[in-house]
Amino acid sequence: MSLIIFQISDTDWTIYSQMSHNWLEFILWALPYFWIILMVIFLALAHYNLRHTKKGYKYNVFAVLGLSIILSIVLGGVFYFSRLSEKVEGALLSTIPQYEKLHYGKQVLWQRPEQGFLAGTVIELNGNVFVLQDLDSRNWEVDTLDSDLIPGFVLRQRAMVKMIGDFLDAGKFHAKVISPWDKCQMYR
16 A cells, blocks of 8 residues: 555656646556555455455455555555655665566656657766656757756766656757656655
């Protein structure tokens, strides 16, 4: 549950107004389906196990499942506010290559430079310009003059970033807003 809370809070809610999609579509895009499906599977297993215990038939299924969900939300909130979920998310991203593919919607959203969305890894910093390798391994020269950096985030080499800005030309982008790819980078 803490990873569901983390991923929903890590969603780029501020860019909704800059997208051409409607609010419902954006919310459906933002949901962490993998973790929600996993939670439903565990709830189904809890239900199955309860029904197959010696006195499990005596308990109200909805009360037990409701209590399980409430307990998951409370513990998930504790883990989220203690930043444990960020550490787990960071560990999953750095140790399991396939885990990043679960964020596929995020990659598709941020790999649209012609619409003003670009993400990737900072390769080289040089004053108001830096070289970015995007999610498709193409290099971009990014102009940061008059750019806003998300408070608390320091732009550095090898940082994964996402930007809102203007497509200038092939391989050139002007960033208006620069932020870390995920919250985990804010604390590295």
